[in-house]
Amino acid sequence: MTILDSQSLESAAAPARDDDVVLRVRDLKTYLYTKRGVGKAVDGVSFDLRRGETLGLVGESGSGKSMTCLSVLRLNPEPASRIVGGQILLRGEDLLQKTDSEMRTVRGRRIAIVLQDPMTALNPVLTIKDQVGETLRLHQGLRGRTLWQRAVELLKKLRISDPERRLNSYPHQLSGGMRQRIVSAIALSCEPEVLLADEPTTALDVTVQAALLKLLKDLQREAGFPILFVTHDFGIVARMCDTVAVMYAGKIVEKASTATLFRSPAHPYTQALLRSVPDVLVETERLASIEGQPPSIFALSQGCAFAPRCPHVMDRCRVEYPSEIRLAQDQTVRCWRHA
Amino acid sequence: MSGQSDTLLEASHVKKYFPVRSRIPFSSAKAWVHAVDDVSFTVRAGETLSLVGESGCGKTTTAKMTLMMEAPTAGSMRFRGQELSSLTGQRLRDYRGAVQAVFQDPWSSLNPRMRTARFIGEPLAVNTALSRPEIDERVRSLLVSVGLDPASAANFPHEFSGGQRQRVAVARALALDPQVVVLDEPVSALDVSIGAQIMNMLRDIQASRGISYLLIAHNLATVRYLSDRVAVMYLGRIVEEADSEELFRNPQHPYTKALISAALTIRPGEKTDEIILSGELPSAVKLPPGCRFHTRCPFAFKKCFVEEPQYREIAPGHRAACHLH
Numbered sequence: 001m002t003i004l005d006s007q008s009l010e011s012a013a014a015p016a017r018d019d020d021v022v023l024r025v026r027d028l029k030t031y032l033y034t035k036r037g038v039g040k041a042v043d044g045v046s047f048d049l050r051r052g053e054t055l056g057l058v059g060e061s062g063s064g065k066s067m068t069c070l071s072v073l074r075l076n077p078e079p080a081s082r083i084v085g086g087q088i089l090l091r092g093e094d095l096l097q098k099t100d101s102e103m104r105t106v107r108g109r110r111i112a113i114v115l116q117d118p119m120t121a122l123n124p125v126l127t128i129k130d131q132v133g134e135t136l137r138l139h140q141g142l143r144g145r146t147l148w149q150r151a152v153e154l155l156k157k158l159r160i161s162d163p164e165r166r167l168n169s170y171p172h173q174l175s176g177g178m179r180q181r182i183v184s185a186i187a188l189s190c191e192p193e194v195l196l197a198d199e200p201t202t203a204l205d206v207t208v209q210a211a212l213l214k215l216l217k218d219l220q221r222e223a224g225f226p227i228l229f230v231t232h233d234f235g236i237v238a239r240m241c242d243t244v245a246v247m248y249a250g251k252i253v254e255k256a257s258t259a260t261l262f263r264s265p266a267h268p269y270t271q272a273l274l275r276s277v278p279d280v281l282v283e284t285e286r287l288a289s290i291e292g293q294p295p296s297i298f299a300l301s302q303g304c305a306f307a308p309r310c311p312h313v314m315d316r317c318r319v320e321y322p323s324e325i326r327l328a329q330d331q332t333v334r335c336w337r338h339a
Numbered sequence: 340m341s342g343q344s345d346t347l348l349e350a351s352h353v354k355k356y357f358p359v360r361s362r363i364p365f366s367s368a369k370a371w372v373h374a375v376d377d378v379s380f381t382v383r384a385g386e387t388l389s390l391v392g393e394s395g396c397g398k399t400t401t402a403k404m405t406l407m408m409e410a411p412t413a414g415s416m417r418f419r420g421q422e423l424s425s426l427t428g429q430r431l432r433d434y435r436g437a438v439q440a441v442f443q444d445p446w447s448s449l450n451p452r453m454r455t456a457r458f459i460g461e462p463l464a465v466n467t468a469l470s471r472p473e474i475d476e477r478v479r480s481l482l483v484s485v486g487l488d489p490a491s492a493a494n495f496p497h498e499f500s501g502g503q504r505q506r507v508a509v510a511r512a513l514a515l516d517p518q519v520v521v522l523d524e525p526v527s528a529l530d531v532s533i534g535a536q537i538m539n540m541l542r543d544i545q546a547s548r549g550i551s552y553l554l555i556a557h558n559l560a561t562v563r564y565l566s567d568r569v570a571v572m573y574l575g576r577i578v579e580e581a582d583s584e585e586l587f588r589n590p591q592h593p594y595t596k597a598l599i600s601a602a603l604t605i606r607p608g609e610k611t612d613e614i615i616l617s618g619e620l621p622s623a624v625k626l627p628p629g630c631r632f633h634t635r636c637p638f639a640f641k642k643c644f645v646e647e648p649q650y651r652e653i654a655p656g657h658r659a660a661c662h663l664h
Binding site: 176207209232236238239272279283286289290291294 | 530560600
């Protein structure tokens with residue numbers, strides 16, 4: 001257990017398979033600018049996304065997980081928020097250096113996103129054909145017959161029954177699960193290098209959610225794109241993700257392979273969070289709840305943001321933010337207890 | 340395990356059909372949505388009965404009928420033996436005090452323009468003869484019992500976080516000392532760590548006051564943590580009912596199995612058989628013939644397509660409607 005600075009840490013993390021990294025985010029900072037002052041929504045987030053990998057970004061509301069996801073595509077709401085620092089490297093190209101028009105060739109073609117609510121993601125007055133066709137027309141220049149055929153093919157791939165009829169439907173004529181498949185079809189239409197998924201199944205029923213998760217997994221296995229999966233649900237992490245990053249107040253407090261995180265969570269927040277979810281397979285005597293509230297990102301102290309709620313808090317935690325500490329090949333944590 | 344006497348709420352063969360009308364005003368119904376279609380259950384004193392199922396299964400309509408926000412199309416709902424539809428005057432007011440509700444979204448269930456003291460005290464002001472100072476005293480003790488600072492009585496809802504708002508909603512529901520509280524998705528709008536606080540609080544309140552809960556939820560883990568008995572609903576029917584532990588250890592209906600398999604576990608190593616349901620929920624207007632689950636059931640056989648399975652006891656206290664048994 002040694003404290004490393006972030007540079008050497010990353011080189012230690014992936015010495016051999018560096019060329020597998022599709023998306024590399026370094027020290028990303030997205031701040032909110034409001035009347036209440038400056039809020040550090042995303043405050044120095046770093047992660048790598050490798051080919052075929054699914055990284056889960058977990059946290060509670062306000063932890064900055066969705067803002068991280070949107071920032072990768074530079075879709076964070078402006079001028080309320082601004083990316084003020086860091087790098088977003090897509091196969092080595094820094095997306096933060098690109099012009100707006102260059103970004104438009106990245107969004108939808110090289111990095112695609114699936115959002116939470118399929119009803120608001122789809123345009124209610126356009127047919128499915130128009131919406132699936134839009135990306136194919138824009139990014140792949142398809143027209144007429146080939147466009148139609150490709151759209152039908154896509155819907156079939158997403159296991160949508162009767163694709164010809166669905167293409168002529170409007171969003172309100174489809175069920176929630178079907179709509180989210182359409183949204184996924186649009187996202188995957190240009191064979192993106194990275195898929196961002198921001199709570200794609202939260203609005204769905206559990207059995208429909210299970211089917212969509214399995215479908216995404218199958219498609220990923222086939223095409224090999226990495227997924228950044230934003231969620232608050234550890235159950236989804238357990239089923240979908242290879243690695244997990246736990247966010248709290250704008251920072252990643254623990255990063256580990258999924259198996260390690262569930263077996264031996266190291267950060268007190270992760271530990272408490274895992275003990276506060278009931279499970280369907282075992283009887284729970286009593287849930288351990290975390291007392292207090294998450295801190296406001298507008299008034300963060302010098303020290304660890306979790307210190308006010310932490311059962312193991314020490315003097316040092318209140319004055320100094322913990323640096324990233326490597327516990328194992330596949331686990332890092334930001335907590336002074338492990339220093 | 341219980342006599343007739345400790346049954347509080349009893350629904351027997353309750354149905355609720357909503358008309359689907361054509362666009363011509365005052366025309367008669369073209370068809371009916373079978374939102375709740377022959378549902379029976381009892382809520383006993385001090386226990387939690389959960390109704391689980393996915394959207395459109397009729398669980399919320401059932402809750403609304405218990406709260407008399409909807410009248411059943413057929414069947415009977417009784418509270419302590421009295422038919423709900425026959426209640427009038429003081430008896431109706433007594434019922435409303437005895438059966439209270441906590442809703443899903445504490446952002447819309449609290450009046451944004453009322454201070455907490457008035458919001459929680461309102462049922463007392465309307466239904467009791469207590470004086471203002473007495474009401475204020477009661478409000479303070481209610482706030483303490485839901486884990487809030489009595490000083491927060493002067494706050495408006497926007498000054499609270501989501502978890503605190505849900506505590507305020509619970510305090511109001513408890514104001515008239517109810518015997519049954521209908522909990523309609525009480526934690527699904529809350530964050531994980533806050534949801535745990537609220538679930539623990541609900542269990543503590545039940546233990547100290549001996550009240551009953553009718554819990555409406557879609558999250559099976561929440562249901563398992565809070566319930567004594569569970570009824571699984573599909574397309575307006577209860578398809579399986581059992582004691583909570585029995586239902587989760589030994590599910591019998593294929594739909595219950597699929598629900599449990601779809602509910603994601605976080606215990607590494609614990610692996611359920613993965614049952615992925617195909618297709619969509621059929622329309623509640625035009626119900627499928629035979630078993631209503633056969634269109635999505637992985638085990639459906641010939642009989643399921645034509646004959647509706649009987650809802651019967653397959654083990655003591657464990658009932659299911661499936662031809663496999």
